Amino acid sequence: MLWVAIIGLVMTAVAVTVAGRRVLFLYRLATSGQPAPERIAYARENVGAEIRAQLVEVFGQKKLLKWTPSGTAHFFVMWAFFILATVYLEAYGALIQGAVTGKPDFHIPLVGTWAVLGFLQDFIAVAALIGLIAFAAIRIARSPKKLGRESRFSGSHLGGAWLVLFMIFNVIWTMFLFRGAAVNTGNFPYKSGAFASDLVAKILPTSEALENVGLLLHIGVMLVFLVIVVNSKHLHIFTAPMNVLFSRRPDGLGAAQEMRSNGKVLDFEEADPDVDVFGRGKIEDTTWKGFLDFYTCTECGRCQSQCPAWNTDKPLSPKMLILDQRDHAFKVAPYLMMSEEQRAHQGEDVLALLEKPLVGEDGVIHPDVLWSCTNCGACVEQCPVDIEHIDHILDMRRYQVMIESSFPSEAGVMLKNLENKGNPWGMSEMKRAEWIEELDFEVPLIDEKMPEDVEYLFWVGCAGALEDRAKKTTKAVAELLHIAGVKFGVLGPMEACTGDPARRLGMEFLFNMLAQQNIETLNEAGVKKIVATCPHCFNTLANEYPQLGGHYEVVHHTQLLSHLVEEGRLTPITPIEEKITYHDPCFLGRHNKVYSQPRDIMAKVPGVQTQEMHRCKDRGFCCGAGGARMWMEERIGKRINTERVEEALTTDPDTVSTACPFCLVMLGDAINEKKNSGLAKESVEVVDVAQLLIKSVKGV
Ligand code: SF4
Ligand code: SF4
Missing domain, CATH: 3.40.50 (Rossmann fold)
Known part of the structure; x- marks a missing residue:
């Protein structure tokens, strides 16, 4: 029928234009930020890893399936989007074929009459329907009204989520209306397999008009849904695969991201505060990957539910940290995309909005939020769409510390001590080797070259060398290595803090200074293998020093000790009945x-x-x-x-x-x-x- 095709195609043209304008807006907003060429380069150079990530995380829904009920429901709803795309192909085919031949009995070439495809389409639609019921039940049971702060949905846009569930429901019922009616008119491509469509057909009258209404409703609902999706948190349907593609591998944990300005790693010797970007002070300092994070957040609250700060009544919610930046970005977006000249003609209120600091008492993010983070990584680990909260937090901290000099005053003492004494407590470097005197065997101090027969450098760390409780671990590890016959040496006074606390606070300059000093010491000594007792030192040495040219084989003491036990070089014999x-x-x-x-x-x-x-x-x-x-x-x-x-x-x-x-x-x-x-x-x-x-x- 010609009129059906005209209505269907006009609706499509309008919806695609509206959605397209929004997509263009989102693209322009993201690219108005800082470049991130390293993300594209990595994806290009690691195609295998990226394909694996798409298969495991996007199609396999690995992270979501860790949350069994909601993960399973999401698995089916997401696969419904892929599989039901074939139903839309059939719907548009019927629309065109109906106009051309008068009989809308279109089928997809080659596979379009297979019972398997018909079954799959009906099965996934029914499974998605059950998924919707599960989602609704979870949302009611875990509603913020009921659970308050304990609800992972607390702070999320709840109305939008319900609207999207309603729209998916509409997609499914209109699909069955269209298919059931087509069964009765003889236009349905499947003779068997489409069990649910066949069932619906039994309760519908045979009517071409009903088939046309079903077809237009099914297409119309999808088009309205498309416009809603690109204007809501459900944008993640399109952006999640991209966010996974451009996220750090294996994840946004381990090494802190290098500090970049205008796409290049910042060289502190040449950096110019008037030209370079030092962390993130305004929303436009965010990279396009940061904007992609904003667009991709599904507001599921999994990050929030795992955050130790949120769980101990602090104001930090990793979800709200992303959402608050996103909301602000959308608010200032029209002005961000203006030329300098256009901006100059804006009123005071607009300029104030543009100048609104990202962090501050009156900023987008309150300082108490920023400084509550322990960098524990629970948010990054749980986020199903690979949002990298720690990267956001560190970039904001970098600006606060290095440009604003604004951070909790107590931490200033630690920074001073690191700068002057190379350890956070400000103790003399000579004290770093005192623990050795409490042992009844020799531990070689490496002052120049590692002797040939010394296999490991034991990186003791500031706490391990200077803090009484941690010293017990240091001595235990040294004794165990000695018993197992592992040759090791220590740097003693030559060792300085790895720089981890400075970097995690945001003082990248000091981190660079300490790291370069240590790398020089390690490289001059010819160190190849390191064992560390402190996971922070371990992480910095193994994952962050390569960023500055320090490449070593680093193990944590538990890895080495478990290996030695496994090899029989350490034999625990005395029972500890505890x-x-x-x-x-x-x-x-x-x-x-x-x-x-x-x-x-x-x-x-x-x-x-x-x-x-x-x-x-x-x-x-x-x-x-x-x-x-x-x-x-x-x-x-x-x-x-x-x-x-x-x-x-x-x-x-x-x-x-x-x-x-x-x-x-x-x-x-x-x-x-x-x-x-x-x-x-x-x-x-x-x-x-x-x-x-x-x-x-x-x-x-
Ligand atoms: S890294 Fe920070 S924001 Fe993320 S869960 Fe840990 S404390 Fe919360
Ligand atoms: S950041 Fe990730 S885990 Fe947190 S609410 Fe958004 S999508 Fe969910």
Whole structure:
């Protein structure tokens, strides 16, 4: 029928024009930001990894399926979008064929009459319908009205989400109306397989008019949906594959992103504050990848639900951090895209909006939000569309620290100490080797070249060398390596902080200084293999020093020790009859995926009975020290270490084990508080797994 085709094609032209204008606007807004050529270069050079990521994350929905009920529902709804595209192909085919021949009995060439395709289309539509019911049930059960801050949807645009569920529902029922009517008129391409369409046909009258109405409704709903999608959070339907394509591999964890200005890594010796961008002070300092993150957020709140800051009543929600920037970007978008001359003719209110700082008491992001982050990576790990929250946070911190000199004052002491003494406590570098005197064997100090027979450089770290509790781990590791016959040496006073706390605070300049100094020392000594006890040092040495030309084979002590146990070079023989719960350090677990080795070590110690905490491994809960938070006061909400220790105590442990000097201190402090208030057994201890191992190996 000609009139049906005319209506269908006019509707399509209008909707595509409206949606196209929006897409153009989004493209212009994103590209008005900073360039990010490294993202394109990486994707181009790693085609295999990118294809794998698309298959696993986009088509396989790997991250979403970790959240079983909602993940399964999303899996079916997402696949419905792909498979039901064939129904739309048939709908447009019928529209055209009906106009040309008068009989809309179109089928897709080659496969269009296969019962399998007909079945698949009906099956996925029914599965998506069930998925919608599951989504609705989850949204009602986990509604912010009911659960308040505990709801992962708290802060999300709830009306928009319901509208989209309603639109998907409309797509499905109009599809069955169109197909059921086509069955009755004999225009349906499938003789069998399309079980649900055949069922619907039974309750519909035979009517060409009904078929035409069904066809136009089905197309119309899709077109309205298209316009809604490009104007809503459901934009992720189109942007999620792109965001996955351009995200860092294997993920946005591990190394902090290098500091770039105008697409190039910033060279501090040549940097010019008038020309270069130092982190992110205004929304236009965001790269197009940052804008793509804004467009892609589905507002699912998985990041928020895992964030230790949010879970201890701090104002930081990683979801809202993205959404607040997105909302601001949309608000200023028309002006961002103006020429300087056009801007000059704007009123004061517009100029004020354009000048609104990204971070500040009256800014888009409150400073308390920015400084609450521990860089634990739980948000990045959980985000199903690969949004890189830590990159956003670090860029904003860089601007605050280096341009505004605005950061929690306590952290200033740490920066000064790093600059003057090479450690956060400001202690003399000569103290770095004092722990060696407490051992009954020699540890070579590497002052120039690594001797031929020394295999590993033991990177002790500031805490490991200077903090009393962490020193116990250092000595245990040294003893274990000695017993296993591993030749190692240390830098002693030649070692300086890796720069991790400076970098995570946003003081990239100081990080560069310390890193270059250490890399020079390591390269001059000819170091090839490093073992580190601190996950922050481990992460920096392994993942960040290559950015500055330092390439080493770096292992964490739990990796090396578990290997030595496996090889039989260390034999835990003395039973330790204790119930132990292990706390995953974020920079060892989530940032570097070392989950099994610390557990393997404990499993080899006779008598140890391990008990996992509810939040463990990739969903482990931070101790509160990362992201330079170790050096800041925790004034808002509940202390993160208290929350973690309370969780540990629910397992009724004799010992809490970990594998990080900072976790050791944070959890130790919280346990002591609990002991003082009578809420924990006096005997509960916090120890490193190396301490457990040496106890069993030596029998002391
Ligand atoms: S890194 Fe951790 S603390 Fe920071 S926003 Fe993400 S989940 Fe929250
Ligand atoms: S950032 Fe990712 S995890 Fe967080 S709400 Fe958005 S899509 Fe969900």
